[in-house]
Amino acid sequence: MKQKKIPMRKCVASGEMKPKKELIRIVRSKEGEVSIDPTGKKAGRGAYLTKDKDIILLARKNNQLSKHLNAQIEDAIYEQLIELVEKEKQSSHE
Template sequence: MAMQKKIPLRKCVATGEMLPKKEMIRVVRSKEGELFVDLTGKKSGRGAYVSKSEDAIEIARKKKVLDKQLEVKVPDEIYEELVRTVRREQLKS
């Protein structure tokens, strides 16, 4: 009997849902305080996951959950990049 590969789950900071890591986008704050969208999910730094949905991103923006999680003010550019990423993914599928 083949072992089923364990799917890594992460919690969306906006919706609180536990979802497979690949259905989420990671936002990272590096030690230097730089913020970026980490599409590989492997960059070092403090990370927070948000679901790949515009609704979740909007909730995160309104409630400033990423600010709290990453302990830094998250600029609009980051949210815009998240939305662009989600839209690109939707075009692919």
């Protein structure tokens, strides 16, 4: 049986190629609205981050998301990302 190809994406902060499932997608719509895209299916310009608090903080420090999405990134977005990662970490440890 033919093995299914795993979609790979590059984390904008670490520069690592990882399976899409291990990353979080942040998307900027045509209207310039930036949001977290847990499904990975929203229309618009996307950027991927590794599901790791340190990577998210690095992206925030270096302003990676705003460079990739050509948009102003609110602190709330980074806080939501960190929350999402913490929740996932807790649920995987249970």
